[in-house]
Amino acid sequence: KIPERTITRLPIYYNFLLEIQKNDIRMISSQEMARKVGIKASQFRKDLSYFGEFGTQGLGYSVEHLIEKIGGILHLNYRHNAVIVGVGNLGTALMNYPHFGEWGFHIVRAYDLDTSKVGRKIGYTTVKDIRELPRDIMIPLGIIAVPPSSAQEVANLLVASGVRGILNFTGSRIEVPNGVVVRSVDLTYELAVLNYYLSHFVPS
Amino acid sequence: KIPERTITRLPIYYNFLLEIQKNDIRMISSQEMARKVGIKASQFRKDLSYFGEFGTQGLGYSVEHLIEKIGGILHLNYRHNAVIVGVGNLGTALMNYPHFGEWGFHIVRAYDLDTSKVGRKIGYTTVKDIRELPRDIMIPLGIIAVPPSSAQEVANLLVASGVRGILNFTGSRIEVPNGVVVRSVDLTYELAVLNYYLSHFVPS
Ligand SMILES: NC(=O)c1ccc[n+]([C@@H]2O[C@H](COP(=O)([O-])OP(=O)(O)OC[C@H]3O[C@@H](n4cnc5c(N)ncnc54)[C@H](O)[C@@H]3O)[C@@H](O)[C@H]2O)c1
Numbered sequence: 001k002i003p004e005r006t007i008t009r010l011p012i013y014y015n016f017l018l019e020i021q022k023n024d025i026r027m028i029s030s031q032e033m034a035r036k037v038g039i040k041a042s043q044f045r046k047d048l049s050y051f052g053e054f055g056t057q058g059l060g061y062s063v064e065h066l067i068e069k070i071g072g073i074l075h076l077n078y079r080h081n082a083v084i085v086g087v088g089n090l091g092t093a094l095m096n097y098p099h100f101g102e103w104g105f106h107i108v109r110a111y112d113l114d115t116s117k118v119g120r121k122i123g124y125t126t127v128k129d130i131r132e133l134p135r136d137i138m139i140p141l142g143i144i145a146v147p148p149s150s151a152q153e154v155a156n157l158l159v160a161s162g163v164r165g166i167l168n169f170t171g172s173r174i175e176v177p178n179g180v181v182v183r184s185v186d187l188t189y190e191l192a193v194l195n196y197y198l199s200h201f202v203p204s
Numbered sequence: 205k206i207p208e209r210t211i212t213r214l215p216i217y218y219n220f221l222l223e224i225q226k227n228d229i230r231m232i233s234s235q236e237m238a239r240k241v242g243i244k245a246s247q248f249r250k251d252l253s254y255f256g257e258f259g260t261q262g263l264g265y266s267v268e269h270l271i272e273k274i275g276g277i278l279h280l281n282y283r284h285n286a287v288i289v290g291v292g293n294l295g296t297a298l299m300n301y302p303h304f305g306e307w308g309f310h311i312v313r314a315y316d317l318d319t320s321k322v323g324r325k326i327g328y329t330t331v332k333d334i335r336e337l338p339r340d341i342m343i344p345l346g347i348i349a350v351p352p353s354s355a356q357e358v359a360n361l362l363v364a365s366g367v368r369g370i371l372n373f374t375g376s377r378i379e380v381p382n383g384v385v386v387r388s389v390d391l392t393y394e395l396a397v398l399n400y401y402l403s404h405f406v407p408s
């Protein structure tokens with residue numbers, strides 16, 4: 001079983017590799033990769049070791065080869081459809097965020113309880129009434145951006161319609177049956193970590 | 205120097221400890237803490253060891269004592285003021301998010317370029333014109349929620365007004381002078397990790 005911390009580092013590596021590829025950098029050492037992410041070079045090599053051998057000692061890693069390999073592990077070469085419930089401020093910002101589509105994640109269905117939002121078009125997606133959520137939506141990924149009091153009810157609706165992975169922004173813990181994966185996002189943590197570094201800053 | 209991965213785990217521990225405290229749990233073992241966060245128990249103990257000794261072998265850790273200790277490391281017992289630039293969909297959602305205030309982070313100033321947004325009141329904060337950003341704002345934390353094309357310009361303005369820590373949502377890399385800490389957030393990574401677990405799910 002691959003540690004979660006390794007998986008959460010992969011998109012950071014992938015994004016950095018895409019950036020340096022744009023600047024025509026073809027090879028990179030594990031030291032450079034590690035410095036970017038704030039870990040030890042040995043940790044970077046260990047992360048990759050879970051997925052087989054790549055890179056040659058001494059010469060470093062081919063940027064293109066790493067992008068292919070990590071993109072493959074994360075299935076970023078495929079299109080992934082997602083459904084969002086809650087098209088308020090946060091939901092709208094997520095629906096408009098271009099980077100999702102660049103990595104293959106497309107929010108193709110959007111639902112809300114507020115009938116005044118139903119019919120609104122955001123990008124290519126028209127907001128529908130949550131009561132029209134079909135029995136089998138055939139979309140694996142769901143995003144919940146409703147108030148905490150509606151979190152569990154919306155999670156139940158999504159699971160009933162076949163969603164198997166949920167990104168939960170509500171701040172309220174949701175229970176799901178075995179077979180459904182949930183990740184919760186809390187941007188408060190980002191502020192807490194930023195503040196830690198601010199108060200412990202040592203000019204380099 | 206404490207590894208970044210350790211610091212990013214502290215808010216996750218802290219949030220979990222607050223939740224179990226609400227359920228009247230007084231003691232917790234490193235195994236239980238580790239299971240919640242998806243790491244090894246030895247990693248949890250190692251994380252804490254950077255900050256001195258706590259917990260007694262065999263009995264586990266006092267929940268209250270851990271909350272005090274981790275809250276102290278993250279300075280969560282103090283009030284932290286923040287300024288936000290960009291009061292669109294994302295900015296508005298961040299300004300309305302109650303959890304920030306619960307951990308002591310208060311967005312007390314908000315600025316936007318769009319004069320039709322100036323004067324709007326969100327919570328206790330009235331949106332101001334970015335051209336009115338004062339010379340010395342006396343606020344340490346800044347949040348940038350503008351389009352990528354304005355990212356660097358807004359970062360320069362915030363740094364010039366005395367902001368020392370920036371949470372950057374724009375997706376565009378910003379350059380800041382030595383002494384300023386930047387953390388970038390990209391929710392695409394959350395989708396990528398969720399999708400990884402969805403495609404590699406092994407029913408437990
Ligand atoms: N996790 C984070 O870091 C973070 C950051 C900001 C906001 N939030 C949270 O995200 C959620 C959305 O924030 P927002 O600012 O967009 O709020 P909002 O009020 O603007 O939007 C919420 C939307 O959900 C809809 N809704 C409510 N109940 C529903 C239901 N049962 N079914 C379908 N739709 C329903 C509403 O009609 C509304 O359009 C809130 O819970 C907020 O606390 C989380």
Ligand SMILES: NC(=O)c1ccc[n+]([C@@H]2O[C@H](COP(=O)([O-])OP(=O)(O)OC[C@H]3O[C@@H](n4cnc5c(N)ncnc54)[C@H](O)[C@@H]3O)[C@@H](O)[C@H]2O)c1
Pocket residue numbers: 092093094096097098289290291292293294295315316317318321334349350351352354357358372373374375389390391392
């Ligand atoms: N990092 C992530 O995961 C993530 C997720 C969603 C959106 N985003 C990004 O966050 C940003 C905001 O998204 P949104 O949906 O709120 O967009 P939006 O268009 O609704 O809001 C942007 C706001 O910034 C203001 N603005 C533009 N230039 C400015 C300047 N120079 N000074 C002050 N204000 C200025 C606009 O007037 C507007 O109010 C975008 O760049 C978007 O791509 C990031």
